Amino acid sequence: MNNTFGSSSRDRAQLLYKKNAELEVNRRKAAQAKIPSDPNAWQQMRENYESILLEDHAFSEQHDIEYALWQLHYKRIEELRAHYNSAQASAPQIAKSMARSGPDRITKIRSQFKTFLSEATGFYHDLMVKIRAKYGLSLGYMSDDSQNDKDGNESIDLKKGLISCHRCLIYLGDLARYKGLYAEGDSKTRDFATASSYYKEAATLMPSSGNPHHQLAILASYSGDELLSVYRYFRSLAVDTPFTTARDNLIIAFEKNRQSYCQLLGDSKPAPTKKLPGRMNGKGRNRGEARVSLKDRKPEPIIVLEKDITVPETLKAFSIRYVRLHGILFTRTSLETFGEVFSVARTNFLQLLSSGPDEVLNFGSDLNECKLFVTRFISIMIFTVHNANKETENQSYTEILQRSVVLQNAFTAIFDFMALIVERCFQLKDPSESFLLPGILIFVEWLAYCQENVVVTIEMDEKQATARSLFWNNFVSFLNKVLSLSGYDERETGKRIALPEDIELRGFIPLVPGQLDLDFSGINSYGNDGNKEKSARVQRVVATGKAIATNVRPGREGIYFDPKLKKFFYGVEPHVEKSVVNQDISEDFEDEDEIILFKPSVPEKHIDESSKGIVMSFTNSLISHGDFPLEQLAHPNTSISMGGKEDIDNGFSNLNLFNEQDHATMIPSKFDSVMTPTSGFDGIPSKTKFHKSPVSRPVRHFGPPPGFNTPKHRNENPGLDDYSWLDGYQLPYSGGSFSSDGFDSGTFWSLPRTSQKG
Numbered sequence: 001m002n003n004t005f006g007s008s009s010r011d012r013a014q015l016l017y018k019k020n021a022e023l024e025v026n027r028r029k030a031a032q033a034k035i036p037s038d039p040n041a042w043q044q045m046r047e048n049y050e051s052i053l054l055e056d057h058a059f060s061e062q063h064d065i066e067y068a069l070w071q072l073h074y075k076r077i078e079e080l081r082a083h084y085n086s087a088q089a090s091a092p093q094i095a096k097s098m099a100r101s102g103p104d105r106i107t108k109i110r111s112q113f114k115t116f117l118s119e120a121t122g123f124y125h126d127l128m129v130k131i132r133a134k135y136g137l138s139l140g141y142m143s144d145d146s147q148n149d150k151d152g153n154e155s156i157d158l159k160k161g162l163i164s165c166h167r168c169l170i171y172l173g174d175l176a177r178y179k180g181l182y183a184e185g186d187s188k189t190r191d192f193a194t195a196s197s198y199y200k201e202a203a204t205l206m207p208s209s210g211n212p213h214h215q216l217a218i219l220a221s222y223s224g225d226e227l228l229s230v231y232r233y234f235r236s237l238a239v240d241t242p243f244t245t246a247r248d249n250l251i252i253a254f255e256k257n258r259q260s261y262c263q264l265l266g267d268s269k270p271a272p273t274k275k276l277p278g279r280m281n282g283k284g285r286n287r288g289e290a291r292v293s294l295k296d297r298k299p300e301p302i303i304v305l306e307k308d309i310t311v312p313e314t315l316k317a318f319s320i321r322y323v324r325l326h327g328i329l330f331t332r333t334s335l336e337t338f339g340e341v342f343s344v345a346r347t348n349f350l351q352l353l354s355s356g357p358d359e360v361l362n363f364g365s366d367l368n369e370c371k372l373f374v375t376r377f378i379s380i381m382i383f384t385v386h387n388a389n390k391e392t393e394n395q396s397y398t399e400i401l402q403r404s405v406v407l408q409n410a411f412t413a414i415f416d417f418m419a420l421i422v423e424r425c426f427q428l429k430d431p432s433e434s435f436l437l438p439g440i441l442i443f444v445e446w447l448a449y450c451q452e453n454v455v456v457t458i459e460m461d462e463k464q465a466t467a468r469s470l471f472w473n474n475f476v477s478f479l480n481k482v483l484s485l486s487g488y489d490e491r492e493t494g495k496r497i498a499l500p501e502d503i504e505l506r507g508f509i510p511l512v513p514g515q516l517d518l519d520f521s522g523i524n525s526y527g528n529d530g531n532k533e534k535s536a537r538v539q540r541v542v543a544t545g546k547a548i549a550t551n552v553r554p555g556r557e558g559i560y561f562d563p564k565l566k567k568f569f570y571g572v573e574p575h576v577e578k579s580v581v582n583q584d585i586s587e588d589f590e591d592e593d594e595i596i597l598f599k600p601s602v603p604e605k606h607i608d609e610s611s612k613g614i615v616m617s618f619t620n621s622l623i624s625h626g627d628f629p630l631e632q633l634a635h636p637n638t639s640i641s642m643g644g645k646e647d648i649d650n651g652f653s654n655l656n657l658f659n660e661q662d663h664a665t666m667i668p669s670k671f672d673s674v675m676t677p678t679s680g681f682d683g684i685p686s687k688t689k690f691h692k693s694p695v696s697r698p699v700r701h702f703g704p705p706p707g708f709n710t711p712k713h714r715n716e717n718p719g720l721d722d723y724s725w726l727d728g729y730q731l732p733y734s735g736g737s738f739s740s741d742g743f744d745s746g747t748f749w750s751l752p753r754t755s756q757k758g
Helices: 002-033 041-055 057-063 065-089 091-097 105-135 153-181 186-205 211-222 226-237 245-266 311-331 335-353 367-389 397-427 437-449 462-484 500-504 509-515 530-551 615-622 645-652
Strands: 559-562 567-570 595-600 675-677 689-691 746-751
Touching (some): 041 105, 065 105, 105 153, 186 211, 211 245, 245 311, 311 367, 335 397, 367 509, 437 530
Antiparallel strands (some): 559 567
């Protein structure tokens, strides 16, 4: 029975497809002969395509029937647009020659166009209802998650239905967009909002598709929102099924932005009479005055408008400069101007962040708009690093060098901007309520899941090193403040329900590893419970900080978490009880020639460069059965045991680590002798010291190691060891020397043989 039905469906589909081919040939002949075609032919072709689509899905996919059906509508749209543009061009001449004409020709064509678009919209709505009924899809909210508990052929069929509905939503969005383009007054804005809702629903239905984001980018370009447009273009490229046309459109968008940037410079003067108020940091230094400079370039003056600048004007100027910044990195052109553009954009951003214990909504009209802006702003930076970090085959030497410069600049920008965001969040009375927190969450989770060469970078210039250290320093301060708040409960767990920022960025390739364990099954799962949403966000930020401290050693200093003090540290791990080498070590190694025992002062992290990330290790520690394993995260995987409470109290009793004015909890390293202070880059304040080399030599311990007797006579020269504590030992010739071999700073002993042969 099924075979008979399948055979008849295929035969009917083939018959209808052949019929449409004949109708199309007749239409073209009529067009060439310039005679009217059959007025019913268009309607007949549409009905045939719809029947094929509903009769035989395999045949439809093979012959791309859905696209052919849309092309049937699009050709009519193109005809009407051509008539409209022609009438608009000839309107002045017609108005002069026909003073007493009937209804305006433009109005007539616009009315016809609107009628056709409305009828086509109704057709696609009905088609979606039929597709849902055919595949058994819910008539309410649809999501790809609804197929997780289906398997076998049933799940495959449902997937086919979802894909068809996804395409219908794109077409409905396009129809609404055309309505807006040829509408008048308020209806234009209303139709663009309708188009946006269709595209967003399509993106929700199929997060792996880049098509709806590309269409949303086009909508953003209509309103002149360059930052939103670039964000959407980036989103359309960073998905499993990218919309490749977006790359070409991005080049066009960046060129338009370059012109806007040049116009912004043209509207400004190099000798300002008024300045925007500077932003004071915690120590009172005016950071609103940016230092625009590069080592090898003559600095350009800061461009500030003579008139008083309003917040919307500052936000507009920042958006233009910020997009220009990423246009330089994406197109890899004008790289020599990166420092100047970055510095002025940074100044604008500091002004918009404001200062003080209360937050100012400078990035939107309300809290949600500000959250969205910051989330998209950070996502653009993440994509820029992701895109620059991709290696392509057959690169020339010039391209390799260029990629290195792009990565250095991209890392510098993202860590510096994030350092400013985290610092601002730290200044607030309650950071958990800040609109900056969603952006901080997606950034640190990206760091935790992304490739190791993003977090642990060996080759970095001074500017990038300064920005990275500034971020980790501020992030540790922020984490400690969050932990000190009474509202934070470490024992709280709960399902990892997707937050609004997760829903906004679902399918975004750089963040996909962290989204695998999130529950997207419902919309607005937290409802109006703002406290529950806030608590879940704080829990994830802190848990991610602990996971980074456990599994990754960011930079050369590293961040550490002390579970007893419930405090994060930056620079050197908290005081630990050093294990003592076994007293009878000489017996264990009696027959060995020479053995070097090395005990680093910091837990050693071996990074496998062939690894593509730390997804497994982070997932095991951060996400276990959908809950937050905070107790597990509180104990880093290290062979060095933590000291007792008395040891910790003694170790920290003389350190002023808990003053918020000092910002991060910094422990000075005993190896500061190999570190030198560095200056900031283009307005980046220099707060820390940096190693000249990522490795340092082990500290040579003179005298007997544990397990040997104390020498009878103390050597007067503390720098030399006469080995008098070792009976029968004769100092042999040694022409070698010890090297660091990449070890962290630590201690080693040379254990010679206890007897000499011959």
